[in-house]
Amino acid sequence: MASRRDFLKLTGACGLALGLPEELLARIAEVQDPLQAYPERAWEDFYRKEFAATRGDAVGYAFHCSNCQGNCAFHVFAKDGMVTREEQLAQYPQISPSIPDPNPRGCNKGTIHSQAMYEKDRLLYPLKRAGRRGSGKWKRISWDQAIGEIAEKTVETIARHGPAGVMLYVGTGILSQGRRAGPLRLGSLMGAIRLYPSSAVGDMFTGATLAYGIPNVGTSLDAWFEMDYIVLWSFNPNVTRIPDAHYLWEAKWRGAKIVVISPDYNPTAIHADRWIPIQPGSDSFLAMSLVHVVLAEKLYKEDFIREQTDLPFLVREDDGRLLRLADLRQGGRDDVFYCWDEATGKAAPMPGTRGHIRKSLRLGALKPALTGRFEVAGADGKPIPVTTVFEKVRAEAQKFSPEATQKHTGIHPGVVRQLAREYAAAHDPGLTIGFSLHKYAWGVLACWAQALFCALTGHDVVDTEHQWSLGGIGPLASPKPSRFSSGFLGEWFSGRMSETFRRHYPAKEFANRTGLTPDGLVQLAERSRADKWLANYGEPRVRILFADNMFRRNKSSEHYKKTVLDATELYVNVNFRMDSSAELADYVLPAISHYEGWDIRGEVGYHRYVNLTVPPKGLKPIGETKSEWEICRLLAERIEAAAGRRGLGRIPDPAFTVERDGKKEPLTRDLDTLHADFTMQGKLGNDKDVVKWLIENVPAFQPWKFEDAVERGFIVLNSNAGLTSPLYADKPYRSFEEQFYLKRPYPTLSGRQQFCIDQEVFAKLGCTVPTAREALHPSRFPLKYYSPHTRWGIHSTWRTSKYMLRLQRGVPHLNLNPADAAKRGIKDGDTVRVFNDVGEFRTMAKILPGVRPGTLMMDHAWEPHQFARRRGMDAPVAGLLSPLELAGGWGHLRFGAEWDGNQLAYESSVEVAKA
Amino acid sequence: MSKRQLAMVMDLNKCIGCQTCTTACKTQWTNRNGREYMYWNNVETHPGNGYPRKWQESGGGFDASGNLRPGRIPDMNQDYGAPFDLNYEQALNPLGQGTSGEPPQLAPARMPYWGANWDEDQGAGDYPNNYYFYLPRICNHCTNPACLAACPRQAIYKREQDGIVLIDQERCRGYQHCVAACPYKKVYYNPLFKRSEKCIFCYPRIEQGLPPACAQQCVGRIRFVGYLDDAAGPVHKLVTKWKVALPLHAELGTQPNVYYVPPLSPYRYDAEGTLTSERRIPDEYLVKLFGPRVPEVISLLEAERERKRRGEPSELMDLLIAYRHEEMFKLDAPSPSKPGGARLRVIPIVAVQDLERRLSERAIAAGGHAGGAA
Ligand code: SF4
Numbered sequence A: 001m002a003s004r005r006d007f008l009k010l011t012g013a014c015g016l017a018l019g020l021p022e023e024l025l026a027r028i029a030e031v032q033d034p035l036q037a038y039p040e041r042a043w044e045d046f047y048r049k050e051f052a053a054t055r056g057d058a059v060g061y062a063f064h065c066s067n068c069q070g071n072c073a074f075h076v077f078a079k080d081g082m083v084t085r086e087e088q089l090a091q092y093p094q095i096s097p098s099i100p101d102p103n104p105r106g107c108n109k110g111t112i113h114s115q116a117m118y119e120k121d122r123l124l125y126p127l128k129r130a131g132r133r134g135s136g137k138w139k140r141i142s143w144d145q146a147i148g149e150i151a152e153k154t155v156e157t158i159a160r161h162g163p164a165g166v167m168l169y170v171g172t173g174i175l176s177q178g179r180r181a182g183p184l185r186l187g188s189l190m191g192a193i194r195l196y197p198s199s200a201v202g203d204m205f206t207g208a209t210l211a212y213g214i215p216n217v218g219t220s221l222d223a224w225f226e227m228d229y230i231v232l233w234s235f236n237p238n239v240t241r242i243p244d245a246h247y248l249w250e251a252k253w254r255g256a257k258i259v260v261i262s263p264d265y266n267p268t269a270i271h272a273d274r275w276i277p278i279q280p281g282s283d284s285f286l287a288m289s290l291v292h293v294v295l296a297e298k299l300y301k302e303d304f305i306r307e308q309t310d311l312p313f314l315v316r317e318d319d320g321r322l323l324r325l326a327d328l329r330q331g332g333r334d335d336v337f338y339c340w341d342e343a344t345g346k347a348a349p350m351p352g353t354r355g356h357i358r359k360s361l362r363l364g365a366l367k368p369a370l371t372g373r374f375e376v377a378g379a380d381g382k383p384i385p386v387t388t389v390f391e392k393v394r395a396e397a398q399k400f401s402p403e404a405t406q407k408h409t410g411i412h413p414g415v416v417r418q419l420a421r422e423y424a425a426a427h428d429p430g431l432t433i434g435f436s437l438h439k440y441a442w443g444v445l446a447c448w449a450q451a452l453f454c455a456l457t458g459h460d461v462v463d464t465e466h467q468w469s470l471g472g473i474g475p476l477a478s479p480k481p482s483r484f485s486s487g488f489l490g491e492w493f494s495g496r497m498s499e500t501f502r503r504h505y506p507a508k509e510f511a512n513r514t515g516l517t518p519d520g521l522v523q524l525a526e527r528s529r530a531d532k533w534l535a536n537y538g539e540p541r542v543r544i545l546f547a548d549n550m551f552r553r554n555k556s557s558e559h560y561k562k563t564v565l566d567a568t569e570l571y572v573n574v575n576f577r578m579d580s581s582a583e584l585a586d587y588v589l590p591a592i593s594h595y596e597g598w599d600i601r602g603e604v605g606y607h608r609y610v611n612l613t614v615p616p617k618g619l620k621p622i623g624e625t626k627s628e629w630e631i632c633r634l635l636a637e638r639i640e641a642a643a644g645r646r647g648l649g650r651i652p653d654p655a656f657t658v659e660r661d662g663k664k665e666p667l668t669r670d671l672d673t674l675h676a677d678f679t680m681q682g683k684l685g686n687d688k689d690v691v692k693w694l695i696e697n698v699p700a701f702q703p704w705k706f707e708d709a710v711e712r713g714f715i716v717l718n719s720n721a722g723l724t725s726p727l728y729a730d731k732p733y734r735s736f737e738e739q740f741y742l743k744r745p746y747p748t749l750s751g752r753q754q755f756c757i758d759q760e761v762f763a764k765l766g767c768t769v770p771t772a773r774e775a776l777h778p779s780r781f782p783l784k785y786y787s788p789h790t791r792w793g794i795h796s797t798w799r800t801s802k803y804m805l806r807l808q809r810g811v812p813h814l815n816l817n818p819a820d821a822a823k824r825g826i827k828d829g830d831t832v833r834v835f836n837d838v839g840e841f842r843t844m845a846k847i848l849p850g851v852r853p854g855t856l857m858m859d860h861a862w863e864p865h866q867f868a869r870r871r872g873m874d875a876p877v878a879g880l881l882s883p884l885e886l887a888g889g890w891g892h893l894r895f896g897a898e899w900d901g902n903q904l905a906y907e908s909s910v911e912v913a914k915a
Numbered sequence B: 001m002s003k004r005q006l007a008m009v010m011d012l013n014k015c016i017g018c019q020t021c022t023t024a025c026k027t028q029w030t031n032r033n034g035r036e037y038m039y040w041n042n043v044e045t046h047p048g049n050g051y052p053r054k055w056q057e058s059g060g061g062f063d064a065s066g067n068l069r070p071g072r073i074p075d076m077n078q079d080y081g082a083p084f085d086l087n088y089e090q091a092l093n094p095l096g097q098g099t100s101g102e103p104p105q106l107a108p109a110r111m112p113y114w115g116a117n118w119d120e121d122q123g124a125g126d127y128p129n130n131y132y133f134y135l136p137r138i139c140n141h142c143t144n145p146a147c148l149a150a151c152p153r154q155a156i157y158k159r160e161q162d163g164i165v166l167i168d169q170e171r172c173r174g175y176q177h178c179v180a181a182c183p184y185k186k187v188y189y190n191p192l193f194k195r196s197e198k199c200i201f202c203y204p205r206i207e208q209g210l211p212p213a214c215a216q217q218c219v220g221r222i223r224f225v226g227y228l229d230d231a232a233g234p235v236h237k238l239v240t241k242w243k244v245a246l247p248l249h250a251e252l253g254t255q256p257n258v259y260y261v262p263p264l265s266p267y268r269y270d271a272e273g274t275l276t277s278e279r280r281i282p283d284e285y286l287v288k289l290f291g292p293r294v295p296e297v298i299s300l301l302e303a304e305r306e307r308k309r310r311g312e313p314s315e316l317m318d319l320l321i322a323y324r325h326e327e328m329f330k331l332d333a334p335s336p337s338k339p340g341g342a343r344l345r346v347i348p349i350v351a352v353q354d355l356e357r358r359l360s361e362r363a364i365a366a367g368g369h370a371g372g373a374a
């Protein structure tokens, strides 16, 4: 141990010698050797008091209802009516002793909301624009004036243009069942336009829909702990699934091998056994190579694919279409399909397809051939040569040996073969993909081929983002049909993104890679709208947005902003803070944030707990903020009044019909009873009533009572929450047990996992079975630009919190590989210009060795107002659509919650230079 | 000498770099009162400069003969990074007050030079063999604290009951000898109170049976807390029994009481792009931080993991898996006083039906027989 004398000798050396006043030296003598004993410890109350202050005098429960799928329960502490701090509840029960419990759940963002909710960007009063849009000039007005003026304009628009003149949209800033209900209900009663959010933000797993009929499949994330071989593909859960990531590393200690596939060495890869670096956008090639290896080395499980997939279905060799009853019999159905029955040596209809009377996958005496070429007699008596889907798949996969795809993916064939073999041989492997994959045009193909790979190996399904099926919410959120529209297509048309698309993608190069000219793609989008493959109701004049950062999230952002604002007569933004979209509005209405109102959320399939928000007792409202429910109620009241003054009562809306006394009649929009309808005849006066209603009416919440939930801050879903399997009390959830064990059909045309789709777009592009296509990044700019999710925000929520920014660099930054930076004379910390023929922005450069050479990576969702001249990071991202996602009108490819496309974000090329 | 020692073990193989611990400590202690710039808990990317910048080169601690080594006081801007505010009002004008001209972009009032996480995810090496990992750091509550030895006012002591190192906030006069002397740079000068402060191992929480905020709230479930001498606790088992948890820079002589399970890492690629069997973080780098036993510990971890993979029991792996969050902490305190009043009865999971019944009922409903060709 060092003596004090030794130290005093040294103080001169570090230049810190300070003279000590006599009387203080005298007090020092009281302590002999503090390492041994310390006499005066009463001062310790100092920190005890601070602790007590943060614990406050009231406690509530909360979760964060933003577009985070974490859904984590927190305690919220308050003192004198102000929130002081939050802390994860950490009281979820363990489902079984052999699975780690889910506690504490929560993340860096959730643990600073207590600070962010009082930040200086918080909206406190209704504001009305007092200059041109975006000028930052406002007038503070009363709620009465704000709601009155908005209602008046809304009614005027409905009178002139019908219900389609109004968009009432609640974005992904609120995804909870409680707070989301208000805007959904009001929009549905009025017949307003609303986009499909998952599609607008590019979160649809379209490849999964092709294969399974539904996009959100897979497991609850505790299932990772049971697996012995885990592939995380285009998925970075250490950043994007913070509360559940522990299951991966606990699985690793249980012996699981972990493989991460991504272009950059991301924070998940650092803990993997193997990281497979891949060229961005080339995933469909890797997936097809895995299929290739499994087929070539006969690693597939025949029993599984015979029963559970359409691989034994017969397909015509002349036109490549699936063989249907209609081909064999005049006037026959087109949703009955055939296999070649080896038992009888004849074509036989497969049970379980949409048109077959037997709704089961059980094959019974049937012995469907997987391989072979056959002939059947057509309806006109002429022979039709047929083969199996399996043969077609095999022929297609033949083209994609690991050696052949290396030039696209950059992955050594040995690595690919090892991956395919190990996966096929594993006892309980899992392949989970993230939202990044479908941000590329061929993500849909990659995911479809991954599904095929999983099916061939007999191992379950590709894991996307499983969600619970709660049920019972319809009467609350959609009492009448709203104008539910395709998200990605709506944004494409509203923002006239075809213009930036044409500019960025050279015709020849694009056509070579897609099989479609740029004009062809634009026409296909028109066709998809005209033929109602995807729903679109035209451009709204009034936009009332709740919790949607529309002008932040859309690509070609500058172009989009101008186009949309020019076409919008009234733009209202309801928000808790002044984000990059609120600042462009005509009216800004201040809403509550996560801890200030009643709320409930339970649809997120990563875990089984339904969280509640119960504000701490005595919490003071922040400024004049109101709950979304209250804002919608006020709107309903004033719209009804304004309509009454114009003599508008029940407006027929012939786009929708209802059955009355056996007759079809146009639906009416009853503006004369809007307020009573909105409040369910007074039953739902406020947000607390809504939470009560949900707990009473959602079957998956039974048997819990409102009081139970309020007491604990959460409830547990019952077994009915599973869509395709029961949710067992003591086991992680896994999709499709009803299909695997009960042999019930999948919600696809074939009733099986489907790997042949002969819809005309698929046929035209040569994609009737899974295949691979080259990424679309134009070669005339050298760097591929992509923007994955960040750990520092849930999209733009918390992105501008100083507590988050202080743990980054304070300003947006772009990540470059050291070699790419050196080539351009760029150093860490320099300001750089990122540009192409669509747009440009300025930002700070950060040198990151884990970024792939030839790519630029920037964490997404920085607010445009964090950049010079408010030009955000999506300014140079061109509009782009995946042609396959425009298809529709076929089998299970019909617009709705299960089928809509993605706004693509990762397939633009740029250059970067020192600014 | 304290009678007992509370200690923390962090499994770096589970740390995801999320900084929830950092924000938990921030709102618990350092978002106010002159502490705004401090991160009593920080998480830094290694290799890297860390926080405060280049703390590993800032001296302090003891030399081989037990004398204090000179140390440097980090600079507020260059090393800690002053905590900037943002121009929310001017840039966003959320209250709609009168403005003139174009609103400026939202940005720090003063551009930071450095910050607590400035070199996040950078690390070292060349793509695709580059490497990094996260190192969370709090005060080590050392058995031989350099801060304590350096304090001329004898204002720093170790609590008898738990070995927590505290700076007496009434006695401290802010000379900052401790700041320079701590080789981990885990003492901070409070310019408002004019005295030094540091991580207090959340003793007000410990005294109520609550784990430290950074540990309780660690969502990666990497942190274990308990008394070193408690043979039944996870800390003792990991440090003393299995010996897989190692102190950071033990060579500096302070005898730290925070221990780390060193990280494994993905295999390297050779020039052709095929995988080798060599882990990408060089052993030398980890040895520099955690001492010569690193290779031995990593082999043990791999061997136990292999056992578990084969379905054999492994106490070590079970400990690191941590099946129950609350069992990661063993504080020997009376029953925890959880907020929200009386402790709730344990919430049961709703078991509506068991598998067999549900499946068989559905099968019957569906016809209950295998279908032949229609
Ligand atoms: S880490 Fe530093 S501050 Fe903490 S006890 Fe050790 S020497 Fe003192």
Ligand code: SF4
Pocket (backbone or CB within 6 Å): B024, B025, B028, B029, B040, B041, B138, B139, B198, B199, B200, B201, B202, B212, B213, B214, B215
């Ligand atoms: S123990 Fe408490 S004071 Fe110390 S770093 Fe952790 S949270 Fe902060």
Ligand code: SF4
Pocket (backbone or CB within 6 Å): B014, B015, B016, B017, B018, B019, B020, B021, B022, B043, B134, B136, B217, B218, B219, B220, B221, B222
């Ligand atoms: S909370 Fe835990 S996992 Fe996250 S950075 Fe801190 S120590 Fe690591």
